[in-house]
Amino acid sequence: MELKTLLTSMVIIGFSAGLVSAQADATLAVEGEVISTSASAPAFAENLDTVYSGWRFRKLETRSLQLDDFDNPAFVFVDKGIDLFEKVDGTEGKACASCHEDVEDFAGLRPKMPRVEDGTLVTMENLVNECRTERMGAEPWKYSGGQMTAVTALIGLQSRGMSVNVAFDGDAAPFFERGQELYYQRVGQLDMSCSNCHEDNYGVMIRADHLSQGQINGFPTYRLKNAKLNSAHARFKGCMKNIRATPYKEGGDEFKALELYLAARGNGLSVETPSVRN
């Protein structure tokens, strides 16, 4: 009798531990401000009820690095972004700050990226490089390079805590549909799609990694693995190489479409830029 009760309670504990481990049920408060790390899934994501930030799936030590900007290793790079923002470059003798007096004016931009302009899908990186080449007479920065991620992190930070809200209808619809197609397409020698891991199996361990939904609300992301900021496209590239697939080009049409689709899957999550992951 006693043994039976004991066994039953063990089973219950085991079961609920299993449930909790799917994703941490914790609150992310950065610098005291609460940031929502879950939201009800958009209707088109038929196989999901709730969307979760990747933060929820990381270990406690990794999660806690994001709670305080002094602990967050990404801020070394954000500071570099501030310097770059103020640095004169190019034939016009201008810095970003010459025209964009206050970087805080970019608040509200990150949740709406990527977006369609005159029939072209445009990412944050594209906007920055457009100003460099068209308005400063400067060389474009490398798409996922250190200068670019420093500045896109600085710009993204201005919207931290705001809800992702990209448009995926109207003239964005064809890009969204292309992104959706890529998300479900199996590729590589391992013959897997993004959905195989991030939709069908989020919440479980794949060897040492706790699979998340592969959301992009925290990009650019500081990774402990390479100790630098990573663009969303660099992350897509890494996932493709892991399944032994030839990645698409960073900044190319496929990854831009995938970015729009993933951003839309995360509509309602808060911008977490710059997030910390392993």
Added chain:
Amino acid sequence: MKKIFMITAVSVLSVTTAFADTAPSDVVFSDGAVMASLTTVSGDAAAGRDIFKNRKLGNCLACHMNDDMPKQQFHGEVGPPLTGVGGRWEEAELRGIVTNAKMMFEGTIMPGFYIDSGYERPLKKFDGKSILSAQQLEDVVAYLLTLKD
């Protein structure tokens, strides 16, 4: 004299059999199982155990827990635990599952370990190649058969 002749014949035979592995495209499935061994050399379970955990070879541990490997720190949970799997499936079924799991489990995430075509955009160095060789596949099957409760 006769004896020497026989030895030569045997060694010739074993050289040719090394090339007689069944090619990925020639593997015959029936209900997801593969009856015939893909090689003439029987599988080496100890080698199969290494392949099971090696991240660059089987990496089966990425998705499957396995109580036979308590020293390995990380066991995946994407697929069912393989503890005791040798008692649940016949040899031919295990060979079929590891060769191309999609023949047994439609739409599965589990990769086909002995297919060399039918996948898109592989990295160049893997183009036209299978993840495991025929012998490695037989080694893994031999290892799985040792996993009995």
